[in-house]
Amino acid sequence: MEQNASSEEIEAKVAENSVQFLSFTLGDEEYGVTILSVQEIRSWEPVSKIPNVPNYEKGVVNLRGAIVPIIDLRERFNLEHSEYTNLTVVVVLQAVCRGRNRTMGVVVDSVSNVMNIQKNNIQSAPDFGTKVSTEFINGIASVDNRMVMLLDVEKLLKLDGLEEDEVEESDD
């Protein structure tokens, strides 16, 4: 009991001024998502393709009975596509979107680390104008002199078409 209490205290203190992120790489770039949104990390497996959707939406897989879409982050961010190998990693993320818990897998090159980032070390994303889309980037942190882009999972999970659900129902 006492140990639990003390470890909880430590956790609470850490949580107060720092956030844990899972970092992964896409090419030379390093990205991070808050660890609480990560459900699991899997290896790439073939997906069932969905017709008539953007290229980066790779398809859906069966994740223990639930149908979960897989997104290629490289293509999402307009980076060049790389071949999928056995080492390609899928990070399964979840977040609450419009009151519903959504789960989605994102394809990344490799998962690198779990890191504690001090809250005051996070700066807001720089504005590149329209040249580079920074809509999914929550902020930027520097870890060991490397720049890590922190992603907004909720925005990431809101696929372009997801908003249209309600709209679609009213036409037809």
Add this chain to the structure above:
Amino acid sequence: MSIDMAQFHQVFFEESFEGLAVMESGLLNLDMGDVDSEEINTIFRAAHSIKGGSGTFGFNAVADFTHLMETLLDEMRDGRRQVTQTAVDVLLGSVDCLTEMLTAIQAEDELDEGSVNNHKKALEVELNGESASESPVAVASVASEPVTIASTDDSERGWKIVFCPHTDLLKTGNDPVRMFRELAELGDLDVFVDMQGVPSLLDLDPEDCHLSWTLILKGEIERSDIDEIFDWVEDECDLAIQPLTEEVKVETVTEIADVVPVESVEAVTPETVKTETQSKETKPAAEKAKKPKAATSSSIRVDTSKIDTLINMVGELVITQSMLSLVGEHFSIDKVDQLKTGLIQLERHTRELQESVMNIRMMPISFVFSRFPRLAHDLSSKLNKKIELKLVGEHTEVDKTVVELISDPLVHLVRNSLDHGIEMPADRVAAGKPETGTVTLEAYHRGGNIVIEVKDDGKGLNKDSLRQKAIEKGLIEESTILTDKQTYELIFMAGFSTAEQLTDVSGRGVGMDVVRRNIQALGGSIEIISELGVGSTMAIHLPLTLAILDGQSIAVGDATYIVPLGSIVESVKITDDMVNRVAGKGETFRLRNEYLPIVRMHEIFHVESAKATNLMDGLLVVVEGQGVRCGLFVDDLLGQQQVVIKSLEANYRRVEGVSSATILGDGSVALILDIPGLVRLSNQ
């Protein structure tokens, strides 16, 4: 050991709503001329248990309200009051009001005091208006009978109450002491206990009540107040309440000569004290229900026999499993046959288990149908029409979700039939039809579907005016040629209303399109058959369950798709001479005397690995959905199987041409095709 009463609230609400439904259907069935006392009894019992429950849980507003209804019903039951149409209407109104009250309490909303008071007043008027003049309350003959008579008849001197509880009174959670205390609040109370019935200590069961009491209550007290206090225990005791007259007084004195006077209500025998503490404990919980939103949790009542079957199935499954593991432990090639039998058994048990689990979710359609007699009753008086509503096949079972979701569309259809379908009595007579119109609600199984029909013998749909209207509203061109079926389909278009004048019942021009969409969302379809002057029928076809679908898997390249078996008409291999091109592009083929469009799956779904690109190489699956037929061009048919439907939208989004997804035997995901969506897609 306080008991959290909140955990029982959900059950209480469910039971109460069921009770209200019973009351409503009972009231509607009451035949004014010849009242069946059993019918009133049923209504009375429902009211009584709602009152009991709400009192227990501290919903006093409900308890008070129900008490009035109960009093009225009780007088009807005993034949002391005529069953009149006004009384029934007042009671029906009260049922509605009660439903609202309970709904409000369930949602933890404020009660609508105004409407509650109005209904209360109506009930009171009904009660007092006649009871005072008509029935002087019969008191004399109630020596050993439970009494619940509310009357204005009070005694100036007081009451003598002989209260002989049955031995198991305490087990029902009732507490004489508390009742006496309540009595003491009414007036001057003397309590005399009769301990003659108490056995020796050895034989004494402390949970039994062996005491009886004689109570003298002095003061100007309404008899109904006393009745109310004893109301909870009336079935568990012998009770006699008499006005305290001179003669009674004398009698009491002699009678209670050998009865020990009890000093105060508080000093009582140990066993009653025990129950008293119990009842105290329940009080705080009953005060005001503070619980998380109960509306989200839903429960289902299941026939015990269904559960028994399920348990049997699981037992069989366990046996098969142990047999298989035995085979697996020391496996040698000569045991292959044993393994095969085991697997066959396993397959059978799994299927049966699946069926019985599905069965649990099935409930009779009467849950939906039961609300319609009331609707017909209310509407026919509002519209001045004579309408008879027939319910057929209420016991047809469908999935709970279907039952819940079909109810609103059905209400709409029935309302339409009542309002627009059935003509006014005079018009009906003029048309040579019986004055009373008939609306039939029928449910039956056909194949893997349930069909619900709303049939009326009214005026039917007028094709010409439908067409005219559609042209006026710009929904179709003047020159458009429509088949009968297509003409009827017009009423499903948004913004189309056939009502010559709008009523507050229906005909607002929204509706039928919503109805159709709701039904489609359930995976069903709706069809209209109508004949001018004879009547119309709306037939809704719905899948029995939303969880499982009979599907045909088809292959297009390396992708597998599932086509709902119900929508497949046939599969054909076509030859060159069957194919025609329209304007050089749109492909059609001729199937018997019909030209059907060809939908090339690999093209509209952009499957690059498709094997068959030449129409002669693949197969055409002729499918039908919402009245549209087309031929799906696919590589091959794979096999029929039952698939479990999984939502694509839960984590993803709606995809045009795809209704949902499923997981195949190898763990991969296959998309289930949405035929109307595919047709739309191919038209783009």
